[in-house]
Amino acid sequence: MEWFLANLGFVLDLTWLHLVQSVLPLLFGLLLSLPLGYTAWRLRPIRTAVLSVSSMLYTIPSLALFVLLPFVLGTSILDPMNLVAALTIYAVALLVRSVVDALESIDDGVRQAAVAMGYRPFRRFFAVDLPLAVPVLFAGLRVVSVSNISLASVGALIGVRNLGTLFTDGLLRFFLTEIVVGIVLTLLLAVLMDLLLVAAEQLLTPWHRAGGKRHVAGTDQGRQTRASAGERPDPAEAAVLP
Amino acid sequence: MEQPHRTAAPVQGAEPMVSFRNVTKSYAAGHPAVDNLSLDLDRGAITVFVGPSGCGKTTSLRMINRMVEPSSGTVLVDGKDIAGQAPAALRRSMGYVLQSAGLLPHRTVLDNIGTVPRLNGVSRRQARTRARELLDVVGLPASLATRYPSQLSGGQQQRVGVARALAADPPILLMDEPFSAVDPVVRAELQQELLRLQQELAKTIVFVTHDIDEATLIGDKVAVFATGGRLAQFAPPEELLRAPVDDFVAGFVGRDRGFRSLSFRPADALPLHSAATATLGSLADAPAAGWLLVIDDGGAPVGWLPPGERSTAGLLVGGSLFRLGSTLRLALDAALSSPSGRGVAVDDAGRVAGLVDAEDVLKRLETGRAG
Secondary structure, three states: OHHHHHOHHHHHHHHHHHHHHHHHHHHHHHHHHHHHHHHHHHOHHHHHHHHHHHHHHHOOOHHHHHHHHHHHHOOOOOOHHHHHHHHHHHHHHHHHHHHHHHHHOOOHHHHHHHHHOOOOHHHHHHHHHHHHHHHHHHHHHHHHHHHHHHHHHHHHHHOOOOOHHHHHHHHHOOOHHHHHHHHHHHHHHHHHHHHHHHHHHHHHOHHHHHOOEEOOOOOOOOOEEOOOOOOOOOHHHHHHOO | OOOOOOOOOOOOOOOOOEEEEEEEEOOOOOOOOEEEEEEEEOOOOEEEEEOOOOOOHHHHHHHHOOOOOOOEEEEEEOOEEHHHOOHHHHHHOEEEEOOOOOOOOOOOHHHHHOHHHHHOOOOHHHHHHHHHHHHHHOOOOHHHOOOOHHHOOHHHHHHHHHHHHHOOOOOEEEEEOOOOOOOHHHHHHHHHHHHHHHHHHOOEEEEEEOOHHHHHHHOOEEEEEEOOOEEEEEEOHHHHHHOOOOHHHHHHHOOOHHHHHHHHOEOOOOOOEOOOEEEHHHHHHOOOOOOEEEEOOOOOEEEEEOOOOOOHHHOEOOOOEEEOOOEHHHHHHHHHHOOOOEEEEEOOOOOEEEEEEHHHHHHHHHHHHHO
16 A cells, blocks of 8 residues: 555556556447448348458457557557557457447337338438447447456556556566556456446436336326336237236 | 228329339249239228238338339329339338337437438427427327337337327328237227327328228228238228128138128118116116116116116116117127117217117118118
8 A cells, every 4th residue: 555655646647548548449449340340230241251350350369469560550669559459459359249239139120110211321320220229339348348458458568558567567576566556456447447338328328227117108107117227118018008 | 999980081083192003022032922913092091901911911011112112013102103212202201100119219209209300300399399299199198208118008109109100291101010019909099099080180091900800990991912912802891891802802801791891881770769767766666567777867878677676786787888870780789788688779978869679780781782
């Protein structure tokens, strides 16, 4: 604790770097995965190919990727962008499948209704498909967020400054406290990001939580309340309500 | 619930609103889904497409808004070939109601109803104002406005679906098995509601169902599709029940079609027999012989007392009522379901007007046939 307080500035600086290095790839990964996933979902013939390739990306050893990327990108060896690029690749590897699954999870009747009402494909994607894809998509984002935060530490091995630096440094000096602080902060960061993502999801899907409560015509208070958020009513049950 | 059949009110002699001209739809392999369909749908009338599953009725419906493209032939809407029209704009010019309502789960009731006006560039505020009006039109309380679809019952969702289809005030409504996912009681309600709405709005409605009872109740004209996408018969419901063109149609409309066709025959000129009546308070003064119809102080029927029984303990309730001016089917049903063997006829205010006899109904049929 003493060491932690004495080096607060240094540690917070590393935490901030760590956060940026794991959140940027999450955003870039999402932006790349949406068009990729949408295309794979629309064009069945290429779906399997896109999904296999993206899964294979995830099997590349992280250290190898960190070392190789500077040569591919032409960046300097110590550039943190190498790390961001590598983590983006892993994010894409996981998120493409999430996007396909998320789009697949939308009720076909809803999509047909949107077409029948006169939505053109582009507008439909943003007005109907994307909002409805949020719950499944966010499940994927949460996995990637955690995986990014833990993978980012490996960047310290190639000289990128972040919480991983506490591990390499602590190891060199046989200083356990430093390593423990690194572990605790990495954990905290992961939990914090997860909570943020959950909050964002709730904000984006008020309808999904509303699905837990059902109201009977004419009464403002719902007579039935379901405890678990996001639980959809059984259609057969909904049908017999007057 | 049953209603006397409405006489169709299409604009006579006007150009049909929707026309199929030798339309065939075939998929890659096998038999056509729709086989050389030619059909004219009257303006302002309800046309029902009915048939077993796989008969091409939904495919035919979807060719009207280009969700399905015909393999050959043309579909005309308002006299114009739709093949050259932009699909999205064409679809916005027609209301569409689906089986499971197809509401957008992430939008409130108001925003669901306002979908098509919003697509047409109407401001959100205007769209919501219009949506509020429509809630009332389809008989939903304003308190539902900000609910999400999952918070509604099946029947309410269907009403929102109808409201959404009406939002841009399109001349045509396409309804694809709209009431088949709700229970029979709610379905009957929605059917009556649709007929009531149609009397006010006079849209051209194309209604797909696999339920022949729904078809004959709702339709001004009914198109019966046979397996293989062949149009077997296109006729008003009364004609369909009375004179099916072939064994397929006869089989499809059902074995009790003779009884059901009574729904289309008005029961005017049916003789009314006088009834021995007494109010609950004056039972002691009533004659002991014969069946006694007990009425309340307002003259509405309460129940029957068998001959000799003159205490309220022996009161037999039940039996359907025959409202004057309704159909022979209801008259017969009142007679058959009455404990006394004679059905109770009531006037519009619900007061006892007399009794109807099953034999008179049958006699009425004989004279109808002779005349």
